[in-house]
Amino acid sequence: MKKLYGVTTAMVTPFDEDSSVNLQKVAELTEFLISKGVHCLFPLGTTGEMLKLSVPERKAIAETVVKTAKGRVTVYIHVGDVNVNNVMELASHAHQIGADGIGVVTPIYFGVNEREMESFYIQIASNLPDNFPIYLYSIPQCTGNQLSVEVANNIAKACKNVVGIKYSFPDFTLMSKYLDVNDGDFDVVFGPDHLFLPALALGCTGTVSGISGVYPEPFVALYDAYQERNIEKARKLQKLATKYCHALKNGSNMSYFKEGLRMRGMDVGVMKGPQLDLTSEEIEDLRNSLLEIDQELSILR
Template sequence: MKYLQGVTPAMVTPFDKDGSVNLKKLVDLTEFLISKGVHCLYPLGTTGEMLKLTVEERKAVAETVVKTANGRVTVNIHVGDTVQKNVIELAHHALKIGADGIGIVTPIYFSVNDQEMENFYVEIASSLPDDFPVYLYNIPQCASNDLSSQVAQRIADRCKNVVGIKYSYPDILKTSKYLNINNENFKVVFGAEQLLLPAFALGCDGTVSGVSGVFPEPFVALYNACQENDLEKARHFQKIITHYCEILKNGSIPHFKEALRLRGVDVGYMRRPQLDITNEESAALKEELKQIKF
């Protein structure tokens, strides 16, 4: 099995002005991120505007990233959807095209109880081979459903291929509970970029991060510093990451796309109903980014 570890950018999805997916720009983005030393790639998550894409569009994006990466980095495809049938279809597609694993966000919008949450994951994971890694994905501030460590443990008990979780909420105590699953043999990748240093100190395997999909360099540097037990250097890069988070409005996808354009990586436009940032906002972003010395 290939696991998520180190720095895993949550990739944006490039769109043309008419809203169509631009696969050529996706190839360029994939090459850009790999060239910056990231360890894995995570397309079609929240940052990738996944719920705005059709199933066929999502398949095309997944195929493009897997083909372009060509085994140079681990590729984990996010397959979560509002329709469970679509999740299963996308999961099997990821397996078919040679992805290294999948992530599945909790059920979205409609509230579920613990039994429904457990059944949801078990039914999907059980339809896949035992050696195909499945990551749970908990982002309660967006999905409206929260996944407890107790339910995650029950899911892992029933499904050998459920190997870890992507947790995108700034709760260090809950993170530590996830790390105790399976007698501390459960992979946890952390998404709250401003707390990466304490998350790595706790034992998280890495980060799946939207901001690292724009500025991967300080994330790779922070991870390397932690691997080398260089706390002073790690603190330095955590401060830089926090500054980038603030400038990019703590997860504004329109700002991500504009910042990439300013870096020379054209990833096109937002898909409606979200709008691109204005010319005035772009000029302000450009000036703010000049303040960071990296």
């Protein structure tokens, strides 16, 4: 059973001008990220604009990433959706195509109580083999639903295949409590990229990072430095990674990710509406910011 660790990169979804998915660019992006040393890939999450995609599109992207990766890195497919039937279908598909596991975001938009939250996850987990790992995924600022420690614990106790959580809100107190779920046998990967190092220090196994989808290098180097117990170097790399986070708007606008990748020679197409591509002024500001930070990256590497 492969789990998430180190730098797990949340992938953008490449679109053509007509808003269709470009699978060739999905494959190219997969190769780019693997070449930069990331440890795991996480397509079709928030960064991947998942709710703008049809079920067939999501299946095609998942298949492309798994096929391209060829087992060189761990691949988890995010399968969350507003429609529970879609979640079940996508989860089964991820298992069938040989993904290493799945992530499932909490219910979205419509409020759920704790009994409903627990039932939702147990229903999904019970439809999959016990040895196919599942990560809960909590991003309350987007979904409108918080996943309590008590419910996470109940789910993990009831479902052998629920092995951890992707937590994408900068609340260290709650994050530290997730680490105690299931008597401590529960992985936590932290979403806020600018807090990667302190999250590792508290016991997280890694980050699920959108910023690393554009600039994997400082995050991979940070994780390596931490594993080597070179904390001073890790601190410097965290400061550098944080500068990239600020320049790329901390993942609040995926058009910055796509433009940043384009500037690095990796064209991943356009945003799918209603979101728009950056203006020429925004592109120029981003270019200037990244050029300045890139000089620091070249010195540290």
